Amino acid sequence: MNEVIMLVSLSxxxxxxxxxxATFRMTGMRLMPHFASLMIAFILTLASLFVxxxxxxxxxxxxxxxxxLTICGTICNxxxxxxxxxxxxxxxxxxxGMLFVLAIGNLFI
Incomplete structure (x- = not known):
């Protein structure tokens, strides 16, 4: 079951x-920590499917x-x-929002 949720999370x-x-291009470097954490999450999620x-x-x-969570402070401003x-x-x-719910579901299922 975790593989299915991880695959949905990956997508x-x-x-x-x-x-x-597109959002990153419009706002500039203010969203760089968020974009970096997304890339790391993508790589780790992909790795968790194979390892x-x-x-x-x-x-x-x-x-x-x-x-x-990294987008909250920047996006509010x-x-x-x-x-x-x-x-x-x-x-x-x-x-x-979907990713957050899927991650919590992945943690407890």
Whole structure:
């Protein structure tokens, strides 16, 4: 069961990297920690599908939880000043919410 959830998490991370790239290009380097944590989460999640190691598995889950949290401080400031562009950020924020729920589900299932 964990492999199925990890595969869905991997697809959500990949989709969020694609949707977040446009956001990253618009906001500049302010979202670099978030984008870096997304890339690390992608690599660790991919590795956890092929390597049967608990450290890699729990590291992937940790970065799946950390990645949505790294956007909170930056995106709140952006949305306060550029509220007319919220439609651009909505798909990425939805994927981050899904990733957080999948990571928690991966932890307990």
């Amino acid at each position: 959500v991370i990949f989709g969020s990297m694609l949707s977040g790239f 049967d190691n608990n450290i890699v598995f729990y590291s992937a889950i940790a970065f799946q939880i950390i990645a949505p 952006i949305l306060k000043t550029q509220f007319q562009n919220t439609g651009i950020y909505s798909s990425h924020l939805a994927l981050m």
